[in-house]
Amino acid sequence: MGAADDLTTAPARQHNPRGQGHRLRDEIIAGATQLIERTGSEHSITLRAVAREIGIAAPSIAPHFADRAEIIDAVVATELDAFTKALHDAASGVTDPVEAILAACRAYVALGRAHPKPLPAPLRTPLPGDLGRRAASDARDRARHEPHHRAGVGLVQGCIDAGRSASTDAFGDILAIWMLLHGLVALPTSITSLPWPDTDRTLTESVALLARIQPAPRRRTKARGQR
Amino acid sequence: MGAADDLTTAPARQHNPRGQGHRLRDEIIAGATQLIERTGSEHSITLRAVAREIGIAAPSIAPHFADRAEIIDAVVATELDAFTKALHDAASGVTDPVEAILAACRAYVALGRAHPKPLPAPLRTPLPGDLGRRAASDARDRARHEPHHRAGVGLVQGCIDAGRSASTDAFGDILAIWMLLHGLVALPTSITSLPWPDTDRTLTESVALLARIQPAPRRRTKARGQR
DNA sequence: TGTACATCAGTGAACGCGCGTTCACTGATGTAC
DNA sequence: TGTACATCAGTGAACGCGCGTTCACTGATGTAC
Secondary structure, three states: HHHHHHHHHOOOOOOOOOOOOHHHHHHHHHHHHOOOOOOOOHHHHOHHHHHHHHHOOHHHOOOOOOHHHHHHHHHHHHHHHHHHHHHHHHHHHOOOOOHHHHHHHHHHHHHHHHOOOOOOOOOOOOOHHHHHHOOHHHHHHHHHHHHHHHHHHHHHHHHOOOOOOOOOHHHHHHHHHHHHHHHHHHHHHHHHOOOOOOOOHHHHHHHHEEEEEEEOOOOOOOOOOOO | OOOHHHHHOOOOOOOOOOOOOOOHHHHHHHHHHHHHHOOOOOHOOOHHHHHHHHOOOOHHHHOOOOOHHHHHHHHHHHHHHHHHHHHHHHHHHOOOHHHHHHHHHHHHHHHHHHHHOOOOOOOOOOOHHHHHHHHOOOHHHHHHHHHHHHHHHHHHHHEEEEEEEEOHHHHHHHHHHHHHHHHHHHHHEEEEOOOOOOHHHHHHHHHHOOOOEEEOOOOOOOOOOOO
């Protein structure tokens, strides 16, 4: 065991500075996310596997997470934050209210499909399996999902206010749209043998129906080629 | 180890008759289904657990199933058959075409929700995780899902033929409805903290929209209080 | 300014457990002669 | 009609593996005196 070994073997991770132990928590979440993305399944999340992934000893996880469910929960929470932000960004630059809601819906589907099959799309099967059981902390769960729900209500309301939607229940209609989007992400991915129609066409048409979009803008002085 | 033990301990299962070894296969599927229903997760399917459930030795499974994925696959196939049949039954007695499609949709959601959370609703997350990988035998996968898809096309077509639907694409429209139903089953179950609207109302309204159901029946001599 | 000590951050060997798989086997039943 | 043998259906002990968890520890850094 000469000095050479210190160079070839993993050099015994240097500790985080005092009071900064929580930094490891973020590394654990990042490692778990990588693991899910690489293997395509949250099955692969075990304490030992995550520890291996980021090069620490398995017991070092204990101070930060009680069990694998807590780690997965943290991954989901992180992804959901990014997801909510991406949805917001997708719609925020768009002035036409119908185009805005469609842009958000397209972003939803794109994000959902970008993730590997089983878990990490926060939407795919939002809180699966045993996780669902422990994440039952309803207040937190709600705090996670309400932001994009509220944003969705706003998008439908925008169409109503502009006279582009006949909806009288923005609250309920956006949930129906959400259900459709969930299926639009999940079904063609898992049942690959059926001849699913073009995603964007389905999305555009079906969202328009569920949002009760009206064909004519109703505004008198609609500029035509104005874009 | 007297004769009394033969009565109190499990009496060393008597073999199936010669040539009937395949009977055990059905027992294994039934045991696995029970296990999933009881634990609420296909995680609980292990060769040993299934063997325990039906009182056989673990190696006895090997001749019938190569691994746990094959067992889960068989459970899904069995459930899908029952599911397709239930959908058919739900709609077959109904003469009004709009009511028929709604009845099938209600049956879909009821069946989906009747099953424990994660797997066994064949629809919930149809072919999850590692299963998806191995069930890639596309021809079989298609043979499983095409029957209820075709039935769905027929239901929409029935509405079109009766002048109750403005749909020009029964094929695509039923798929959009399927996506909605998938979300209607999955989302309120997994995200319990949001104030989901009444399921039946959402279903009735949204399916009518996606199937492009027209408000007026168009038939001249519509009987009013006829039931 | 020193120095002893407490605390923090993390290690590494060892454990018991359930898992899938192997291997030699048992006992009933059909079949060849 | 007997009898030896092959086959089928399934058993039970043993294995090696990865897992979560325990336990005593190490070494750096801040703090009290």
